[in-house]
Amino acid sequence: MSNHDEKQLDANGSSRRKFLRNTGIAAGGVVVGGTLGGLLGMNDKNEPAESASTSKAVTHTENHNQALMFFTPEQFHITDAATERIFPKDNNGPGAKELLIGYYIDHQLAGGWGTGTTEYTSGPFFPGEPTQGYQGRLNRQQIFKIGLKGIQDYSQKTYQKSFPELTAEEQDAVLTEFADGNVSLSGPTSSHFFSELRAATLEGAYSDPLYGGNAGMAGWEMKNFPGHQMSYLDIIEEEFTEIKPLALNSQHNH
Amino acid sequence: MATKLPKTDAVIIGVGWAGGIIASELTKAGLKVVGIERGGDRKTEDYFMMHDELRYAQRHGMMQDLSKETVTFRNNEKMRALPMRRYGSFLLGDGVGGAGVHWNGQNFRFLPYDFEIRSKTIEKYGEGKIPKDMTIQDWGITYDEIEPYYDTYEKMAGISGEDNPLGGHRSNPFPTPPMKKTVNMKLFEEAAKKLGLNPYVQPSANLSEDYTNPDGISRVACQYCGFCERFGCEYGAKADPIVTVLPVAKETGNFELRPNSYVTRILHDGSGKATGVLYTDLNTGEEFEQPADIIVLTSYVFNNVRLLLLSELGKVYNPGDGTGAIGKNYAYQIRKGAATGFFDDKKFNMFAGAGGLGILLDDYNGDNFDHTDLDFIHGGMIIHQQTGQRPIGNNPVPSGTPSWGQEFKDASLKYTNATLKVSGEGASMSYKHHYLDLDPTYKDSFGDPLIRLTYDFEEQDRKLAKYLAGRCEEILIEMGADHVDTMQELEPYDVAVYQSTHNTGGVIMGADPETSAVNNYSQMWDVENLFVVGASSFPQNAGYNPTGTVGALSYRAAEGIVEYLKNSGGQLVNAKKETQNV
Ligand SMILES: Cc1cc2nc3c(=O)[nH]c(=O)nc-3n(C[C@H](O)[C@H](O)[C@H](O)COP(=O)(O)OP(=O)(O)OC[C@H]3O[C@@H](n4cnc5c(N)ncnc54)[C@H](O)[C@@H]3O)c2cc1C
Ligand code: SF4
Numbered sequence: 059m060s061n062h063d064e065k066q067l068d069a070n071g072s073s074r075r076k077f078l079r080n081t082g083i084a085a086g087g088v089v090v091g092g093t094l095g096g097l098l099g100m101n102d103k104n105e106p107a108e109s110a111s112t113s114k115a116v117t118h119t120e121n122h123n124q125a126l127m128f129f130t131p132e133q134f135h136i137t138d139a140a141t142e143r144i145f146p147k148d149n150n151g152p153g154a155k156e157l158l159i160g161y162y163i164d165h166q167l168a169g170g171w172g173t174g175t176t177e178y179t180s181g182p183f184f185p186g187e188p189t190q191g192y193q194g195r196l197n198r199q200q201i202f203k204i205g206l207k208g209i210q211d212y213s214q215k216t217y218q219k220s221f222p223e224l225t226a227e228e229q230d231a232v233l234t235e236f237a238d239g240n241v242s243l244s245g246p247t248s249s250h251f252f253s254e255l256r257a258a259t260l261e262g263a264y265s266d267p268l269y270g271g272n273a274g275m276a277g278w279e280m281k282n283f284p285g286h287q288m289s290y291l292d293i294i295e296e297e298f299t300e301i302k303p304l305a306l307n308s309q310h311n312h
Numbered sequence: 313m314a315t316k317l318p319k320t321d322a323v324i325i326g327v328g329w330a331g332g333i334i335a336s337e338l339t340k341a342g343l344k345v346v347g348i349e350r351g352g353d354r355k356t357e358d359y360f361m362m363h364d365e366l367r368y369a370q371r372h373g374m375m376q377d378l379s380k381e382t383v384t385f386r387n388n389e390k391m392r393a394l395p396m397r398r399y400g401s402f403l404l405g406d407g408v409g410g411a412g413v414h415w416n417g418q419n420f421r422f423l424p425y426d427f428e429i430r431s432k433t434i435e436k437y438g439e440g441k442i443p444k445d446m447t448i449q450d451w452g453i454t455y456d457e458i459e460p461y462y463d464t465y466e467k468m469a470g471i472s473g474e475d476n477p478l479g480g481h482r483s484n485p486f487p488t489p490p491m492k493k494t495v496n497m498k499l500f501e502e503a504a505k506k507l508g509l510n511p512y513v514q515p516s517a518n519l520s521e522d523y524t525n526p527d528g529i530s531r532v533a534c535q536y537c538g539f540c541e542r543f544g545c546e547y548g549a550k551a552d553p554i555v556t557v558l559p560v561a562k563e564t565g566n567f568e569l570r571p572n573s574y575v576t577r578i579l580h581d582g583s584g585k586a587t588g589v590l591y592t593d594l595n596t597g598e599e600f601e602q603p604a605d606i607i608v609l610t611s612y613v614f615n616n617v618r619l620l621l622l623s624e625l626g627k628v629y630n631p632g633d634g635t636g637a638i639g640k641n642y643a644y645q646i647r648k649g650a651a652t653g654f655f656d657d658k659k660f661n662m663f664a665g666a667g668g669l670g671i672l673l674d675d676y677n678g679d680n681f682d683h684t685d686l687d688f689i690h691g692g693m694i695i696h697q698q699t700g701q702r703p704i705g706n707n708p709v710p711s712g713t714p715s716w717g718q719e720f721k722d723a724s725l726k727y728t729n730a731t732l733k734v735s736g737e738g739a740s741m742s743y744k745h746h747y748l749d750l751d752p753t754y755k756d757s758f759g760d761p762l763i764r765l766t767y768d769f770e771e772q773d774r775k776l777a778k779y780l781a782g783r784c785e786e787i788l789i790e791m792g793a794d795h796v797d798t799m800q801e802l803e804p805y806d807v808a809v810y811q812s813t814h815n816t817g818g819v820i821m822g823a824d825p826e827t828s829a830v831n832n833y834s835q836m837w838d839v840e841n842l843f844v845v846g847a848s849s850f851p852q853n854a855g856y857n858p859t860g861t862v863g864a865l866s867y868r869a870a871e872g873i874v875e876y877l878k879n880s881g882g883q884l885v886n887a888k889k890e891t892q893n894v
Pocket of ligand 1: 403404405418542858862
């Protein structure tokens with residue numbers, strides 16, 4: 059077991075104990091539903107850290123999640139480069155590439171968010187007013203394909219290079235044109251595509267690592283966001299407190 | 313052909329807060345009740361993986377599936393209404409417990425002024441104070457009359473709080489003490505007091521301590537976990553129908569819950585009474601008819617109106633001449649009059665919090681301040697909340713900062729946990745041209761018309777929002793913020809930007825059948841065995857969140873239903889004639 063894993067388990071175990079102490083559950087206070095009862099049970103029985111699933115994790119050093127479900131390699135590289143400009147590595151910590159945001163976006167596009175399964179997609183379609191929200195006929199899979207090709211075409215036309223090969227300044231210039239809605243695409247506006255890309259980048263930086271981004275919870279660490287904690291009773295009345303983040307995996311993987 | 317089922321005493325359409333409360337009260341009174349809910353059933357144990365911002369807050373994991381059903385929207389009658397294709401301004405509940413599962417639990421009583429707003433405004437400022445097309449009405453019930461029902465609801469939910477120095481009288485103290493005060497809440501409190509204002513801790517449905525309610529239901533205290541709004545509470549600390557009223561209904565043996573069942577029509581005969589409901593089992597596609605003596609419509613504002621219109625019940629509102637009632641007086645909440653304060657060398661535990669954690673004041677709410685020299689009526693609460701700032705949704709940067717790139721990243725990291733917001737929750741007045749009707753073009757998955765919303769902010773709202781924003785700014789400056797961004801002008805209403813799920817009206821309550829759809833028991837004037845309960849009955853909206861009042865009205869409706877059956881029918885309230893603007 060790596061050191062990192064061990065710390066996680068410790069923090070998890072102690073936060074559970076704290077929770078139980080604070081609510082008075084362990085002392086026989088009132089109990090609702092099965093959840094708390096379940097927690098109690100786990101606290102009693104699963105305290106030993108050596109469970110089968112944690113020791114197995116030792117052997118997995120590769121991240122099998124780093125492969126593509128949706129993008130072509132070219133689309134991935136453009137996304138990887140563009141998101142790094144939106145959320146660059148700096149003194150605060152890693153940028154989009156190290157956080158694996160490109161993979162996060164790829165995996166999201168492959169699913170229901172990419173195809174808009176829970177959105178109203180029936181016609182007829184009309185442009186609508188700005189106050190009426192998105193009215194296009196394209197889903198995000200289509201918008202990303204068109205937008206990423208647009209980035210590539212624009213870079214070729216302006217700099218005779220593909221987008222990932224441009225300097226950071228040139229990449230910023232291209233993205234600014236997209237963000238400002240100055241590039242004409244067939245279907246979406248370039249500003250709409252850019253706003254989707256920007257939103258997805260932030261999601262990839264800060265969503266639970268179970269989705270493939272926020273690698274090693276480094277996004278949360280930069281942001282002082284503790285991720286999944288069972289209780290803040292101990293600190294809610296205190297001055298600002300830094301807490302080491304935990305992912306949902308800590309809740310699931312005992 | 314629909315399969316006709318055996319008759320039951322009462323059928324409830326939509327099992328959220330209103331439906332759940334009524335189910336519990338009627339079954340306790342010995343009535344046989346069937347609850348029909350379009351979404352699935354659930355329990356707190358299902359919420360073990362709840363602390364997932366992407367799934368629940370960003371992707372709306374608990375909300376109504378818009379691909380099957382949404383609303384269409386236009387700002388005014390000249391515009392073409394278009395479907396809300398993705399979530400924005402408000403979020404719609406789905407499944408057993410309704411939006412009561414993923415609400416925040418910010419829990420309020422309206423002010424005495426709210427219930428008699430038209431008469432009290434005229435009494436103090438004269439008829440001229442109310443613009444011609446503003447169609448505000450008295451509720452046909454006073455604060456004193458509704459107070460006992462607030463009390464019952466608050467005891468059921470275990471509301472935590474302390475007295476509002478400027479609120480209506482309470483017959484009993486709060487069932488549980490106020491929530492904890494954080495460092496930033498104390499900053500707000502001190503600043504407000506220095507300014508001569510009256511701050512108090514927000515009443516909350518997240519329990520401040522372990523609590524057992526009069527129905528014998530025990531729940532544990534809130535853990536301030538920061539995943540409350542848009543999430544279910546895995547502790548059962550947040551009052552929601554699943555951990556409060558529904559177990560009580562089930563315990564009686566008189567309640568039958570039918571989840572995954574979609575009501576498409578309320579059936580009625582020529583006698584002016586409803587006879588039952590038509591619904592589809594969403595798993596099998598089979599259609600059923602459920603006959604009942606009493607029909608309770610609790611499917612939230614939009615479907616309350618839509619089901620009445622689709623079933624041809626009540627008189628359709630006509631915005632041309634102001635006649636009719638179904639669809640009339642849609643109102644909302646003016647949430648944008650706000651200010652954001654950035655602190656350069658202070659941080660706060662803003663990642664933690666609870667849905668109902670906050671501190672507020674009512675000095676600028678209702679008619680608590682003089683409006684003689686102001687060109688708007690009413691106002692709103694001013695509140696500083698701490699609901700838990702999750703990282704995808706909260707990337708605050710001072711105005712003028714780019715929205716992406718290194719500068720953005722740096723500023724958003726710097727000001728995370730160093731940004732405090734103070735905001736107005738403005739009341740929303742009703743207007744002749746703000747209403748709900750059936751959309752002529754867009755359909756749901758059954759082929760029925762979607763509901764169409766016609767709504768925009770008015771001059772009243774722009775003035776009110778700007779006024780409240782100014783007050784928010786004063787407080788933030790007093791709190792010591794290094795830089796304050798304040799809303800300057802209220803833009804037109806935008807359905808794509810989240811504001812609040814405080815939609816109201818469409819089946820409004822009143823004393824006069826000519827100008828309202830239901831009486832103060834939520835009983836329909838035109839259909840005596842049909843009770844339409846929810847924020848749909850608010851004639852306009854107050855400067856508070858709605859659910860405390862929805863809860864009170866639900867208890868009153870339940871009492872009315874039992875009374876109605878005892879009386880063997882008839883209207884529970886005598887009609888009165890009222891004047892209003894048309
Ligand atoms: C994110 C969020 C936060 C909120 N926070 C607060 C807050 O802090 N304070 C506050 O006061 N309010 C808050 N609200 C509002 C609060 O949730 C509602 O006021 C309350 O839930 C309304 O209760 P209801 O019973 O009228 O409707 P709901 O709770 O929405 O229940 C209606 C039910 O009817 C069902 N239904 C609809 N149509 C049909 C049909 N045709 N057939 C069968 N079933 C149907 C729905 O699936 C749903 O379960 C919030 C809402 C949201 C979405
Ligand atoms: S903040 Fe409190 S009430 Fe809300 S979900 Fe967390 S524990 Fe439950």
